[in-house]
Amino acid sequence: MSGGAGFFDIPSDLQHSYAGLIGIHMQEAMIPVGIGLAVALPLGQLCVRFRWLYPPVLWVTTVLYAIPSLTFFVFLIDYTGATRTTVMIPLTVYSLVVLVPAIVDGVRSVPQDTLSAATAMGLGPVQRYLQVQLPLAVPAIIAGLRVATASSISLVSVGALIGNQGALGNLLQDAILYHRSNLALNSVVTIAVLAVLTDIVLVLLRMALTPWLPRSGKAAGRAARATAVEPSTEAALLEDAAS
Amino acid sequence: MNRPFAEWRGGPGSHTVVAVCPRAERTARSAVRVTPGRGTRRSTRRRDGDAQPRMEPGGLDSPGTGLSETDRRQAVHARSRGVFGTLIQIESVTKRYPDGTTAVDGLSLEIPDGSITVLVGPSGCGKTTTLRMINRMVEQTSGRILLDGADIREQPVSTLRRSMGYVIQNAGLFPHRTIVDNIATVPRMLGWDRRRARERARELMERVGLDGALARRYPYQLSGGQQQRVGVARALAADPPVLLMDEPFSAVDPIVRKSLQAELLRIQEELGKTIVFVTHDIDEAIRIGDMVAVLRTGGKLAQFAPPDELLSSPADAFVEDFLGTDRGIRRLSFFGSDGLELTTQPVLPAGADAAQAARAAASGAPYVLLTDAEGRPRGWAEAKGGPAGGEPELLPTGRPFVAGRESLRDALDCAVLSPTGWAVAVDDQGKVVGVVSQEAIGAAIRSAHAARQDGDGAGGADRADATRAGAVT
Ligand SMILES: Nc1ncnc2c1ncn2[C@@H]1O[C@H](COP(=O)(O)OP(=O)(O)OP(=O)(O)O)[C@@H](O)[C@H]1O
Ligand SMILES: [Mg+2]
Numbered sequence: 001m002s003g004g005a006g007f008f009d010i011p012s013d014l015q016h017s018y019a020g021l022i023g024i025h026m027q028e029a030m031i032p033v034g035i036g037l038a039v040a041l042p043l044g045q046l047c048v049r050f051r052w053l054y055p056p057v058l059w060v061t062t063v064l065y066a067i068p069s070l071t072f073f074v075f076l077i078d079y080t081g082a083t084r085t086t087v088m089i090p091l092t093v094y095s096l097v098v099l100v101p102a103i104v105d106g107v108r109s110v111p112q113d114t115l116s117a118a119t120a121m122g123l124g125p126v127q128r129y130l131q132v133q134l135p136l137a138v139p140a141i142i143a144g145l146r147v148a149t150a151s152s153i154s155l156v157s158v159g160a161l162i163g164n165q166g167a168l169g170n171l172l173q174d175a176i177l178y179h180r181s182n183l184a185l186n187s188v189v190t191i192a193v194l195a196v197l198t199d200i201v202l203v204l205l206r207m208a209l210t211p212w213l214p215r216s217g218k219a220a221g222r223a224a225r226a227t228a229v230e231p232s233t234e235a236a237l238l239e240d241a242a243s
Numbered sequence: 244m245n246r247p248f249a250e251w252r253g254g255p256g257s258h259t260v261v262a263v264c265p266r267a268e269r270t271a272r273s274a275v276r277v278t279p280g281r282g283t284r285r286s287t288r289r290r291d292g293d294a295q296p297r298m299e300p301g302g303l304d305s306p307g308t309g310l311s312e313t314d315r316r317q318a319v320h321a322r323s324r325g326v327f328g329t330l331i332q333i334e335s336v337t338k339r340y341p342d343g344t345t346a347v348d349g350l351s352l353e354i355p356d357g358s359i360t361v362l363v364g365p366s367g368c369g370k371t372t373t374l375r376m377i378n379r380m381v382e383q384t385s386g387r388i389l390l391d392g393a394d395i396r397e398q399p400v401s402t403l404r405r406s407m408g409y410v411i412q413n414a415g416l417f418p419h420r421t422i423v424d425n426i427a428t429v430p431r432m433l434g435w436d437r438r439r440a441r442e443r444a445r446e447l448m449e450r451v452g453l454d455g456a457l458a459r460r461y462p463y464q465l466s467g468g469q470q471q472r473v474g475v476a477r478a479l480a481a482d483p484p485v486l487l488m489d490e491p492f493s494a495v496d497p498i499v500r501k502s503l504q505a506e507l508l509r510i511q512e513e514l515g516k517t518i519v520f521v522t523h524d525i526d527e528a529i530r531i532g533d534m535v536a537v538l539r540t541g542g543k544l545a546q547f548a549p550p551d552e553l554l555s556s557p558a559d560a561f562v563e564d565f566l567g568t569d570r571g572i573r574r575l576s577f578f579g580s581d582g583l584e585l586t587t588q589p590v591l592p593a594g595a596d597a598a599q600a601a602r603a604a605a606s607g608a609p610y611v612l613l614t615d616a617e618g619r620p621r622g623w624a625e626a627k628g629g630p631a632g633g634e635p636e637l638l639p640t641g642r643p644f645v646a647g648r649e650s651l652r653d654a655l656d657c658a659v660l661s662p663t664g665w666a667v668a669v670d671d672q673g674k675v676v677g678v679v680s681q682e683a684i685g686a687a688i689r690s691a692h693a694a695r696q697d698g699d700g701a702g703g704a705d706r707a708d709a710t711r712a713g714a715v716t
Contacts, residue, residue, distance in 0.1 A: 113415035117474075119380055120409030120487070121429050122401035135419045212419040212461040 007182050011174045014164060018186075024084075025167035026194065029153040032088045036095030036148060037141075043096075044103030045129060054104060065097040069158050077162060087159035087166070094155065095148040102144025106137030139213060142206040146199055153195045157187070168194075330356035330485070330517045331377060336386030338372050338542070346372040347542035349386070354534075359511060359518040361532035363525055365565070369542035370521040374487050377519060378407045390485075405429055407485040408478025408516075412494050414470040416462040422448070422473055423458045429481040440480075447476040450513075452506055468499035475507065479514070486518045493522065504531050525566055529554065529573060537562050551577040555695070575652035578691040580644060583654060583684065585668050585677025589626070590614060608678075610663040613637065618674035623663045643667035646676050651691065655684050 008018045016024065047054035072090035080086045110133050118128045157169025164170045171187035174180065331354035338347040347369040354360045362370045375381040377388060379400050388395045395403055416425050426444035431437070448455060451472040462470055471491060478486055492500045508531060511518065522528055528535045529550040537545040537553070539561050546558040554574035557563040563570075588606035591599060593616045603611040603626070610623040622637025641660045644653040646668035657666035658681045665678045 111413075111415070113411055113413050114417060116380070116411060117409065117415035117477075118417070120378055120404055120407075120411075121477075122404035122432065124401065127432075132417060132419075210419070212421075212463070214463050 007186055010171070011178060011180075011183070014170050014174065021168050021171070022190065022194065025153070025156055025169075025191070026198075028084055028087055028156045028159065028165075028167055029091070029149065029194075030198075032091035033095050033145065033148050033152050035088075035092045036099050037145065039092075040096055040099035040103050044100050044107065047100065047104050048107045048133075057100060061093070061097040061100055064093045069094075069155065070161060073162050082163040082165060084159070084165055086162060087156065091152050091155055095152060098148045098151070099141070099144045102140050102147075103137060106140025106144075107133045109140065110136045135209075138209050139206060142202055142209075146202050149198050149202065150195045153198065154191060157191065328356045329353040330391060331519070332389040332392075333373070333377075334387045334389065336373075336376060336383045336388060338369070338376060338381060339384045345542060347376070347383075350538075350542065350544055352536055352544065352547060354517065354519060356517050357515045358533035359520055359531055360534045360536065361520045361522060361528040362536050362538060363522055363528040363532075363565075364538035364545075365540055366523060368538040368540045370523070370538060371489055372542070373538075374489050374519060374521050377485075378404050378409060378487055380404075405433065405481060406483045407487055408480075408483045410471075410474045410478045410486065410488040410491040412490045413467075414462075414474035414491075416470055416473055416477070418462050421459050421461055422453075422465070425462065425473055426477045426480050428477060433481055443480060444476070447479055448473075450479070450510060451476045467495045468503060471495060471499075471503055472506070475503075475510070479510075479516075484517060486516045488518060488520045490522055491520075492527070493524065500527075507531060526573075529576075537565060572652060572655075575655060575688065576650045578651040578688070579647065580649050580651050580654045580668075581647035582691065583646070583651070583668070583679050583687050585646060585679050587675075587677045589665075589678055590675055591624075592618065593621075608665070608680075610638070610665065612640065612665075612667060612675065612678055614675050620667045620669070620675050623661075623665075638662045640667050643669040643673075643675070645669055645671060651684065651688055654679065655681075655688070658684050 010016065010018050010021065014021065043057060047057055067090075069090045072093075073086055076086045076089055080089070107129075114132060114136070115128065118132045123131065157166045157172065160166030160169040160173050164173075166172075168187050168190050171183040175182075175184035175187070331352075333350055333352040333354070336347060336350050337345070339345050350369075350373060352360075362373055364370055372381055376383050377390075377395070379395060390403075417428070420428070423441050423444040426447055427435075427437075427440035430440040430443055435443070445455060445458060448458060453469060453472050453476065457465060457469065462473070465473065471494075474491065478488075492503045495503065504527065507518075520528075520531065532550050534547065535550050535553050536547045537558075539545045545565075546553060546562045548556075548558075551574060553562070554566065554570045554577075557566055557570075566573075586606075586608075589603055589608035589611045591603045591611045591613050593614055595603075600611075606626075609626055611626050612623055613621040615621050620640040620643055622640055624635040624637055639662065641662075642657060644657045644666060648671070654666050654668070658664060658679070661667070664681045666681075666684065667675060668677050668679060670676050
């Protein structure tokens with residue numbers, strides 16, 4: 001516990017190695033995004049199908065987003081205890097506020113001509129959704145995912161408030177506790193690097209899934225940015241680097 | 244660009260469904276085409292222009308075609324014609340949208356089999372609505388639509404739609420699929436394996452005049468005109484008997500539009516589909532339509548007639564107004580130029596001797612036409628000066644017309660544009676076959692009109708072998 005401990009020496013009270021913390025951090029960040037996507041896809045489709053549903057859904061997700069995570073924790077801790085689940089539930093809710101509009105806008109942006117053509121070729125609503133609308137919404141959905149993952153990765157840290165459930169965020173508390181500023185630096189840098197790497201993976205995924213987008217990527221990037229509800233510095237920086 | 248040339252039977256009132264098959268070649272080619280199902284039946288209905296026309300009971304006697312005995316006789320007499328039955332019957336169909344708009348009002352139309360029927364009218368007159376009722380993308384409020392005698396509501400909507408290719412403005416391609424996969428969409432849905440569907444797609448690319456190298460591209464990598472061709476290929480992919488086209492060419496520039504129209508006519512010659520084509524462009528309607536339905540605002544039918552008849556006898560002031568001011572001139576497209584009396588007297592071939600030159604100069608024409616070694620027109624020289632005295636000053640000949648293949652309108656146009664008032668007629672190779680004066684063309688127009696008015700178009704039809712085939716090249 002001396003001040004001379006190395007950058008990657010993790011205090012034993014966290015019960016994990018550096019790599020272990022990274023694993024937990026990513027797990028706590030990505031599972032909510034995954035669940036969020038699984039909820040947002042059908043919810044988004046419902047909002048497209050029934051136009052009247054979209055404003056209330058948007059309103060509810062936005063209101064939930066405005067609730068600080070600490071409030072969530074206080075409320076949830078009675079049910080799910082001081083566990084990772086308690087951290088992941090608000091993160092899931094937060095991801096919805098980005099993903100639902102991304103999906104709705106993405107699906108709605110499919111040109112009417114394209115849809116008419118699909119209908120005229122005898123595609124039913126389900127085929128049309130799976131074969132036309134969803135693939136064409138991929139750029140918008142991935143743009144939403146980039147924002148959602150970046151914010152999720154940084155928000156996991158607040159889990160430290162409910163007893164070391166913040167993965168890399170816990171290092172911040174330990175930095176204060178043990179007067180080791182290098183732990184704080186480690187936490188911030190590692191989280192930032194994780195966010196950037198995840199973002200790169202998502203950009204690569206988008207490129208792999210959308211060989212049909214004009215190569216310049218300018219238009220796609222603009223559309224993606226317009227879809228994103230929350231500005232994300234890392235994501236935006238990376239977008240420019242990548243495209 | 245050459246004018247299409249369709250020769251339709253019957254004067255006003257006998258419009259219905261008897262059509263001169265615009266081109267002998269079309270029939271010859273369609274006859275060898277073997278396609279399964281309805282395609283075969285339909286294509287055998289076309290006949291060779293020079294063969295003795297056969298009566299097709301199903302075609303002529305089907306109820307509602309309203310053919311008189313005279314029509315029938317004329318149909319038999321006329322040369323080079325096909326007889327079509329009715330494939331799609333629209334029976335007093337009305338469409339009222341939920342907001343109260345009456346888009347189509349009591350519309351009845353009989354859309355003939357194996358030919359192009361154009362719906363034309365001002366914006367908002369219900370053309371798209373009518374078209375979409377045929378494939379049930381819009382359900383009519385009242386009335387019925389029959390396909391081959393059966394109500395279209397009797398079959399599953401997806402089956403119905405797959406039997407009808409649909410082409411729209413801006414093509415509506417799937418941006419996320421390559422060109423082959425776009426075209427292969429319906430065959431794939433019909434359960435063809437990927438290889439066969441793609442093979443078919445490549446075949447169609449060729450048919451619509453697309454370079455095979457484009458196959459693996461995505462739509463954004465194609466020009467508007469190319470995309471539109473893909474749209475047509477995609478609609479044809481499963482060989483549907485019916486094609487519905489909603490202003491397919493209105494988003495491309497006029498030159499590309501003309502070539503797409505020509506391409507469509509060429510494809511139609513080969514395939515003989517039943518095409519319902521929507522446009523707001525009356526020129527396009529006249530150019531490509533075998534039958535033209537003019538709709539007026541409020542979704543009412545103003546006139547349903549072959550283009551020739553539309554031009555010669557518009558039903559009312561609305562149609563007349565819609566046709567524009569120069570319908571007399573435009574109607575000339577329907578008269579062949581092979582009845583023109585060409586003269587070769589004022590034509591002076593390359594390397595002609597003085598005697599020939601003197602004869603040409605003495606022919607009475609104020610100018611003589613000099614040709615080059617290949618027989619192509621070089622220019623006009625004044626007859627008086629005599630071309631023998633060195634190289635005379637030549638007036639440009641302008642664009643010549645192809646004798647026989649192009650219409651009287653083309654001939655007249657050449658004559659009007661010519662500095663000498665004489666039009667130059669050439670053959671397919673561009674060799675001069677004669678010249679003709681504005682006066683002679685005027686006389687030919689008068690006699691063509693007279694022939695039409697007699698109700699005996701047979702002579703005109705004989706001469707008018709100028710066909711769409713020619714117009715397309
Ligand atoms: N879904 C709809 N709901 C209500 N009204 C409609 C709908 N679709 C079309 N209309 C109305 O019905 C009328 C006919 O429309 P339609 O699209 O058939 O016209 P159109 O002849 O194709 O016109 P255009 O040449 O501009 O394409 C118009 O007045 C239009 O406003
Ligand atoms: Mg329309």
